[in-house]
Amino acid sequence: MLAFQMAMVSDKVNAEMVQAREFPELSDQFHVHGVPHTNINHGAGEVLGSVPAADLIQEIAKVLKK
Amino acid sequence: MANLLNEDIHKQLSEIFHELEKPVVLLFFSDKKELCDNCEQTIQLLKEVASTTDKIIIKQSSLEEDAKTAEKYLIDKTPAIAVCVQDGDSLIDHGIRFYGVPSGMEFETFIQTILMVSKGEQGLEKETIAFLKDLKEPVHLQVFVTPT
Numbered sequence: 001m002l003a004f005q006m007a008m009v010s011d012k013v014n015a016e017m018v019q020a021r022e023f024p025e026l027s028d029q030f031h032v033h034g035v036p037h038t039n040i041n042h043g044a045g046e047v048l049g050s051v052p053a054a055d056l057i058q059e060i061a062k063v064l065k066k
Numbered sequence: 067m068a069n070l071l072n073e074d075i076h077k078q079l080s081e082i083f084h085e086l087e088k089p090v091v092l093l094f095f096s097d098k099k100e101l102c103d104n105c106e107q108t109i110q111l112l113k114e115v116a117s118t119t120d121k122i123i124i125k126q127s128s129l130e131e132d133a134k135t136a137e138k139y140l141i142d143k144t145p146a147i148a149v150c151v152q153d154g155d156s157l158i159d160h161g162i163r164f165y166g167v168p169s170g171m172e173f174e175t176f177i178q179t180i181l182m183v184s185k186g187e188q189g190l191e192k193e194t195i196a197f198l199k200d201l202k203e204p205v206h207l208q209v210f211v212t213p214t
Contacts, residue, residue, distance in 0.1 A: 001177050001178055001179070003207040003209050004160075004162050004175070004179050004182065005161050005188040005189065005190050006161045006190070006194075006198055006205075006207065006212050007188060007207070008159045008162070008182060008183065008188045009188055009194075009198045009199065010124070010196055010198040010199060010201055010205075011161075012202070012203065012204050012205055013161065013198060013201065013204075013205045013207065013210065013211050014140075014161030014162075014163070014167065014204070014205070014206050014207070015161060015162055015163070015206075015207040015208075016162075016163040016164070016165055016206075016207070016208050016209070017163070017164045017165065017166075017168070017172060017175065017209050017211055018165045018166060018209065018210050019165065019166025019167060019172070019207060019211060019212065019213065020210045020211065020212050021166075021167075021212055021213070022104055022166035022167070023143060023165065023166065024163070025129075026105040026143070027210055030210070031207075032210045035210055035211045036209050036210065036211050037209070037210040038207055038208070038209045038210075039207075039208040039209075040204050040205065040207060040208075041204075041205060042206060043207075053190060053191065053194040054193075054194070055125070055162070056069075056207075057194060057197050060195075060205055063205075064201075064203055064205070
């Protein structure tokens with residue numbers, strides 16, 4: 001839900017929910033072992049589990065600094 | 067196929083959907099015109115959800131028949147749902163997608179997302195909004211989930 005809230009606020013943010021079992025190749029590609037698993041910019045960063053907005057933002061900021 | 071949602075859920079949905087403001091347009095994409103099992107299940111779920119309100123519109127197409135639209139909405143796998151909102155004459159796309167059947171735990175997220183885009187309220191804190199509004203580069207968030 002957080003990802004979608006963020007997508008709604010910013011035109012720069014796109015968010016997608018993926019049913020891991022229906023897309024096993026994609027899940028393998030990003031080493032999804034537990035859910036929710038949030039992948040940022042196609043593998044540049046990731047967040048495991050449900051986290052508060054502040055934590056997701058921190059990881060996004062880290063990815064963008066790279 | 068039997069109904070995916072029971073009568074109670076139908077009733078609950080028609081109640082919470084009274085809160086809907088702007089019409090929500092669900093763009094559904096399958097791979098081919100002939101639907102795979104998961105596509106079949108997804109479109110049935112969407113139709114059942116939409117049957118509880120007149121503010122949800124479904125537009126169904128396939129990558130096979132309408133590659134241009136799929137490309138425009140950056141659909142790269144199916145079944146896919148782009149959750150958009152109708153604002154007067156224009157269709158607003160916030161970049162929200164569901165891939166796979168939005169069932170189980172994700173059903174609630176799906177319903178909450180419909181309410182959110184329709185009402186235009188996202189409920190995030192000020193600091194979070196400030197960070198997001200300040201973004202200069204694209205951010206793609208891909209959230210993997212399982213139905214249970």
